[in-house]
Amino acid sequence: MFLKSNKRGVLMKGFCRVVLVFMFIVLFSVVSLAVELDRSETLVITGAAWGPPSTWNILIPNRQMGTGGLVYETLFSYNPLTNEYRPWLAESGEWVSDNEYVVNLRRGIKWTDGEAFDADDLVFTYELARDNAVYYSPVWNWLGSVEAEDNYTVRFTFDEPHYAEWDKELYQRYIIPEHIWSKVPADKLIPRTNANPVGTGPYLYYTAGQDRMVWERNDNWWGNEVFGTPKPKYIVDLVNVSNNITLGMLMKGEIDLSNNFIPGVEKIKGVAGLKTWYEKEPYMLSWNTANLYMNTTRKPMDDSAFRRALAFAMNKHTIVDKVYGGLVKAANPTGLFGQGWLAYLDQGVVDEYGFYFDPSKAVALLDKAGYVDSDGDGWRDQPNGEPIELEVMVPSGWTDWMEAVKVVSNNAAAVGVNIQAVFPDTSLYDNNRFTRNFDLMIGNQQTTLTSTPFDYWNGVANDGIYGERIANGNWGAYDNPELFALIDEFNMTNDETEKMKIAAEIEKTLLVEMPTIPLWHNGLWAQYTNANWTNWPSEDNPYGVPVTWDNAYQLGMIDVLIGLEPVK
Amino acid sequence: MGKYLSKKIIIYLITFVLAVTINFVIPRMMPGDPIQSLMSRFSVMEGGREIIEEQLTLLFNLDDPLPVQYLNYWKSIFTGDFGISIMQFPKPVTAIISTAIIYDLILLIPAIILSWIVGNRLGALSGVSKRADNIMMPVFYFLSSSPYFWLAGVLAFFLGVQLGWLPISGAYGVSMNPGLNWSFILDYIRHWFMPFFSMFLVQLGGWAIGMRNMIIYERSSNYSRYMESLGASDRLIRSYGFRNGVLPQVTGLALRIAQLIGGAITVETVFNYPGLGRMMLSSVVNQDYFLLQGIFLAVVIMALAANFLVDIIYMFIDPRVRLSFSGEV
Numbered sequence: 037m038f039l040k041s042n043k044r045g046v047l048m049k050g051f052c053r054v055v056l057v058f059m060f061i062v063l064f065s066v067v068s069l070a071v072e073l074d075r076s077e078t079l080v081i082t083g084a085a086w087g088p089p090s091t092w093n094i095l096i097p098n099r100q101m102g103t104g105g106l107v108y109e110t111l112f113s114y115n116p117l118t119n120e121y122r123p124w125l126a127e128s129g130e131w132v133s134d135n136e137y138v139v140n141l142r143r144g145i146k147w148t149d150g151e152a153f154d155a156d157d158l159v160f161t162y163e164l165a166r167d168n169a170v171y172y173s174p175v176w177n178w179l180g181s182v183e184a185e186d187n188y189t190v191r192f193t194f195d196e197p198h199y200a201e202w203d204k205e206l207y208q209r210y211i212i213p214e215h216i217w218s219k220v221p222a223d224k225l226i227p228r229t230n231a232n233p234v235g236t237g238p239y240l241y242y243t244a245g246q247d248r249m250v251w252e253r254n255d256n257w258w259g260n261e262v263f264g265t266p267k268p269k270y271i272v273d274l275v276n277v278s279n280n281i282t283l284g285m286l287m288k289g290e291i292d293l294s295n296n297f298i299p300g301v302e303k304i305k306g307v308a309g310l311k312t313w314y315e316k317e318p319y320m321l322s323w324n325t326a327n328l329y330m331n332t333t334r335k336p337m338d339d340s341a342f343r344r345a346l347a348f349a350m351n352k353h354t355i356v357d358k359v360y361g362g363l364v365k366a367a368n369p370t371g372l373f374g375q376g377w378l379a380y381l382d383q384g385v386v387d388e389y390g391f392y393f394d395p396s397k398a399v400a401l402l403d404k405a406g407y408v409d410s411d412g413d414g415w416r417d418q419p420n421g422e423p424i425e426l427e428v429m430v431p432s433g434w435t436d437w438m439e440a441v442k443v444v445s446n447n448a449a450a451v452g453v454n455i456q457a458v459f460p461d462t463s464l465y466d467n468n469r470f471t472r473n474f475d476l477m478i479g480n481q482q483t484t485l486t487s488t489p490f491d492y493w494n495g496v497a498n499d500g501i502y503g504e505r506i507a508n509g510n511w512g513a514y515d516n517p518e519l520f521a522l523i524d525e526f527n528m529t530n531d532e533t534e535k536m537k538i539a540a541e542i543e544k545t546l547l548v549e550m551p552t553i554p555l556w557h558n559g560l561w562a563q564y565t566n567a568n569w570t571n572w573p574s575e576d577n578p579y580g581v582p583v584t585w586d587n588a589y590q591l592g593m594i595d596v597l598i599g600l601e602p603v604k
Numbered sequence: 605m606g607k608y609l610s611k612k613i614i615i616y617l618i619t620f621v622l623a624v625t626i627n628f629v630i631p632r633m634m635p636g637d638p639i640q641s642l643m644s645r646f647s648v649m650e651g652g653r654e655i656i657e658e659q660l661t662l663l664f665n666l667d668d669p670l671p672v673q674y675l676n677y678w679k680s681i682f683t684g685d686f687g688i689s690i691m692q693f694p695k696p697v698t699a700i701i702s703t704a705i706i707y708d709l710i711l712l713i714p715a716i717i718l719s720w721i722v723g724n725r726l727g728a729l730s731g732v733s734k735r736a737d738n739i740m741m742p743v744f745y746f747l748s749s750s751p752y753f754w755l756a757g758v759l760a761f762f763l764g765v766q767l768g769w770l771p772i773s774g775a776y777g778v779s780m781n782p783g784l785n786w787s788f789i790l791d792y793i794r795h796w797f798m799p800f801f802s803m804f805l806v807q808l809g810g811w812a813i814g815m816r817n818m819i820i821y822e823r824s825s826n827y828s829r830y831m832e833s834l835g836a837s838d839r840l841i842r843s844y845g846f847r848n849g850v851l852p853q854v855t856g857l858a859l860r861i862a863q864l865i866g867g868a869i870t871v872e873t874v875f876n877y878p879g880l881g882r883m884m885l886s887s888v889v890n891q892d893y894f895l896l897q898g899i900f901l902a903v904v905i906m907a908l909a910a911n912f913l914v915d916i917i918y919m920f921i922d923p924r925v926r927l928s929f930s931g932e933v
Contacts, residue, residue: 072787073779080778087886088700088878090692097656098642098693169659174651201649226659227694243781246703246878247774250781272778277876281773284765290778463891466640494650507643507653 073250076602079268079569082282083295083561084584085275089244093230094210095170097586100249102273105589107148107235108210111139111158113590114487116321117578119375121203121487124590125153125211125236127188131530135180135194137202143188145258147213149234155184160214162192168222172209175201200490200527207487207590211236238266238594249273259594266597268569273584286310289567295584297561299436302361310563313582314575317362320559321581322373325483326437327496327552328428328444329512330476336407336418337426337475337512343550345401347391349451350444355556359439364556370543371496371554377489382540389547398451409452416452425454428476429468432459437478440555444478470505472513480558482509485591493523493542496552514551571601608925612915616908623904628677631893632670638690638891639666664690664894677897686898691890697898700883705902707775707879708868711796715803716864720857723811728846730812731819740812748809756802756874763798770798773876799875803867807860814856818849851922855914862910865903 084101092103111126123129129139145153162182165173178196185191194202213234220228232241238259242252251271274291276282279298285291287308302319305312312319328350330337337343352366365373369390372381402408406419417423428444430437441457448455455476460468468474482495495509499520506513519542526538546552562582564572573580573596580595581588639660643653661667664687665676680686686697726744730737747755764772776782777791822828822845831841860867868881876882880899887895918925 072781072785075779078779087691087890088695090689090695093694096693169655171652171656172649173655174649177651227663227688229694245782246707247876248778270779274774274778277773278873281876284772285778288768290771462889463634463637463640467637470640498650500650507657508650 073270073272075568076604077269078272079270079293079597079600080272080274080291081293081295081584082274082276082285082291083293084586085249085273088246088275089249091229092233092241093226093228094212094233095164095225095228097171099586100244100273101584101586102239102249102251102271102589103233104210104587105237105593106239106251106271107233107237107241108212109235109237110207110210110590112206113592113594114207114376116374116376116485116487116581116591119379119487121207124207125158126206129206131197131199132191134530135197137192137194137197138185139190139192141188141190142258142262145236146256147215147234147236148240148254148256149213149216151213151215153211153213153236154187155190156187157214158182158190158211159184160218161209161211164212164217164225168225170225172205175205196528197530198527199530200488203487204491208587238597239271242270247275247277263594264598266594267600267602268597271597283308286563286565289565291565292567292569293562293564293572293582293584295560295562295582297363297436297559298563299363300361301563302363305563309565309567311565311572311574312563313560313573318356318365318559319363320561322365322557323485323560324480324558325367325371325373325492326440326478326480326555326558327371327483328476328555329474329479329552330550331472331474332512332514332551333472334475335422336424339405340549341401341405342407343553344391344548345398345405345407345451346448346453347398347550347553348394348401349398349447349453350391350553350555351393351447352555353393354443354447355440359436359443360556364559367554367556369547369554371483371492371546371552372489372543373557374485376485376487377492380489380536380539382536382543385540385543385547389544391547391550391553395447395451402451402453407453414452415454423454426456426475427458428455428478429458429460429465429474430478431462431465433462441478444476444555469511470507472506472511474511477511478555479511481511485560489539490523490527493526493546497523497546510551512551514549516545516549516551519545519549566603568603569600570603571599572596573599608919612912616912620904620908623908624678624681624901625674627897627900627904628674631891631896634891638893639664642690642693642890660690660693663694664688681901686901687894689887689892689895691887691892691895697894700895701880701898701902704878704880704883707877708865708872708881711799711871711877711879712803712864712868713861715800716807716857716860719804719807720811720853720860723808724815724850724853726808727812727815728819728842728849730816731823731845731849732842737816741816744809744812744816746809747805748813750806752802752806752870753874755806756799756871759798759802760874771795772798775878795877799871799877802874803871811853811856815849815853818852819845822846822849854917854921858910858914858917862907864906865899 089100092100094103094108109125111124111129112121113124114121125142125145127140127142129137132138141155141158147153159182166176178194178198180193180195183191216234238254238257239251240254242250253266253269276296279296282291282294282296283298286294301310313321330343332338356362356364356366369386370381372378402416407416409415410417410421415424428441430441438459445455445457469477469479483492497514497516497519498508498510500506500508501510501513501515522538522542526535526542529535529538560583564582573582579599581592582596583591583593639657643657665673684698688694689697689700692700726740730740760772763770771794775795776788780788780791782788828841828845865880865884868879869885871877872879872882873885884899887899
């Protein structure tokens with residue numbers, strides 16, 4: 037302070053002081069309750085939420101993760117490791133005829149506000165979707181009526197039973213309390229925030245902040261006697277941040293479970309004290325299938341011979357080893373994975389029609405189909421002499437996919453097909469995908485792990501392709517009504533032998549026609565540490581599934597919460 | 605006086621209308637469709653997607669023709685209702701902004717003002733003392749030209765990861781609940797320090813360099829020499845030099861405050877600090893028109909207000925402007 041502090045300096049200092057005081061006042065006007073969670077009773081997770089908690093409304097898909105599963109529960113839970121359904125809110129359920137399904141509910145379950153849970157709630161959950169437009173309303177396209185026979189028995193009568201879809205419905209539909217939602221006016225069903233949701237589940241809304249959601253254990257949960265008590269008193273779900281921050285927090289023991297994709301985690305897991313499902317490759321369970329989609333409305337992708345040839349040119353193992361460091365599995369040629377789907381895999385079909393990496397075979401197939409270099413520029417041309425200049429797109433910023441798509445491009449170049457990788461913005465990628473505005477692309481939409489392969493097939497080949505926009509998979513607009521009919525038939529068949537036959541037929545068609553080329557199975561990314569909690573499930577101790585993504589808590593995360601042991 | 609002000613006000617009004625219009629147009633020129641982007645994350649049963657899309661489109665009035673949307677947008681500016689965020693449906697945009705902006709203010713205002721004060725002092729010292737100049741200038745040049753991302757990364761690495769002194773992410777710890785107790789306040793300050801300090805350092809250099817050059821310029825100007833020949837004390841001359849030299853710095857400060865939110869993007873990304881900067885980035889990525897508009901509007905208003913404030917302040921601190929009113933130049 038070598039200057040004589042003149043009046044202005046004093047003023048400046050005073051001003052600063054005022055500003056600081058003002059800021060502290062502002063800071064403390066927004067803070068409310070004052071408790072520090074006991075870290076030894078708190079489970080900190082991340083990897084599910086992409087934005088600040090804003091709605092707990094179970095009727096819209098972008099609700100806060102955990103609302104479904106921790107607060108609201110389903111009739112059954114599904115274990116993807118054993119392909120088994122476990123009665124949850126239901127005590128049992130069965131098909132009593134070709135088009136009637138009867139559910140018996142558990143007794144003595146209470147909503148967290150003390151009201152009894154009974155058949156009326158289940159009926160209401162479905163009738164709400166019949167009388168209003170919510171995301172599961174389409175179930176009424178094939179459901180006829182839902183009736184309570186007594187307080188704990190509900191009969192579903194179907195106009196057109198979709199057995200496969202119904203199986204999924206049983207473990208994905210969250211049951212809501214009639215006494216609360218029946219009072220909500222129709223136009224408020226969707227915009228309702230529903231903070232402090234009333235459910236039947238093991239956790240309650242505790243608090244929500246800009247970057248976190250905190251759940252508190254519901255000590256009166258009905259499942260305590262049936263399944264056991266969840267160990268964490270609090271669950272803090274942090275909004276996703278960048279990989280390096282997540283990794284740093286994992287290493288410091290600030291985060292216990294991360295469901296993020298962290299490239300290179302296989303190299304540092306030992307040093308950082310991280311656990312994954314498998315000790316060695318592929319480290320992670322599989323979660324969905326990354327497919328190379330080909331736009332069948334453009335040449336030469338409209339030719340199945342070209343598509344199939346391309347499949348033989350693809351070296352999936354380069355992607356698995358070089359791009360992912362072994363964190364993912366190379367895709368089964370049928371695109372199927374997981375117990376529920378593989379139950380319908382016909383290995384004979386795969387052996388006969390499956391594709392594998394064999395550039396010489398790709399070359400032979402291309403030559404045979406007339407895709408030869410007719411103008412001498414080093415690239416193959418179409419049989420009519422038109423050049424082949426294609427682009428394959430993945431969203432910009434998805435670094436692993438960007439690398440993978442370069443492998444695709446190089447593999448194609450190796451057999452003389454010119455495919456350049458392009459990286460549009462995510463929104464543009466989405467838009468192109470919806471409007472068939474691409475040559476090739478990699479996509480994994482609609483291929484998430486479920487209990488029935490119908491979902492996979494319906495995702496890569498369905499008939500929602502005749503309108504202006506494509507919204508539900510089959511981005512390449514592959515058109516094959518016989519195949520679509522087969523897939524629907526699978527959905528509507530309850531006889532296992534018959535289902536196996538249909539499945540084999542579908543698998544064969546997809547392998548011969550190759551509307552998409554399954555490349556790899558993205559992992560159920562999960563890395564966890566023993567800093568605060570132990571007894572995590574793993575390959576050797578597969579009692580649950582450590583997944584906190586939306587719609588997935590009932591796939592075994594509740595079991596994990598029950599099985600964890602605090603580090604004392 | 606009135607003429608000066610009314611001229612300024614008209615210019616500001618024109619700027620405001622233009623900025624608001626651009627703010628409306630740009631997000632809508634982005635490729636893609638916000639509802640589709642939101643939907644692309646969900647896997648719902650066949651037919652469910654279309655239902656949700658339809659409802660959201662109606663809720664957000666995105667099916668209105670553009671001129672109608674534009675008029676509604678102007679209406680919202682004067683009623684303070686910016687609609688609801690798409691990404692954080694159904695939270696009102698104003699609620700999101702008012703929550704996030706507090707973090708920005710607590711982080712950035714001290715960083716800007718303190719770096720300005722300290723930078724000016726150090727710069728002035730540099731300007732009059734050769735020895736201080738030789739030591740400090742290289743440091744200032746280094747600070748002002750090093751990329752923020754890199755500097756913040758280095759800070760985070762050493763202070764956060766290597767030494768483990770300070771947290772590297774968030775505004776408060778994972779098991780903390782906001783509250784008026786010492787453990788929370790200390791935790792808050794620990795999380796606040798690194799983002800604050802990195803911003804402080806990066807800006808310090810610029811202010812100091814500017815001030816140093818001003819002081820050297822003022823010292824060699826005629827009035828300084830005249831005072832010197834009259835035998836005025838060195839200290840008096842210096843204080844006059846400082847008062848004149850600080851004028852452009854005041855302009856710079858106001859402009860810095862106007863760019864508060866823009867400057868917040870980098871720091872909040874690096875340290876994952878939940879302020880408006882990070883919110884702005886994610887609203888761009890998620891094509892959240894309404895949130896983006898709300899934030900931009902806040903930025904525009906801040907910039908215009910800051911500039912206006914500078915104009916007013918200049919009337920008091922710059923004799924040249926003050927005298928122009930009374931016509932004696």
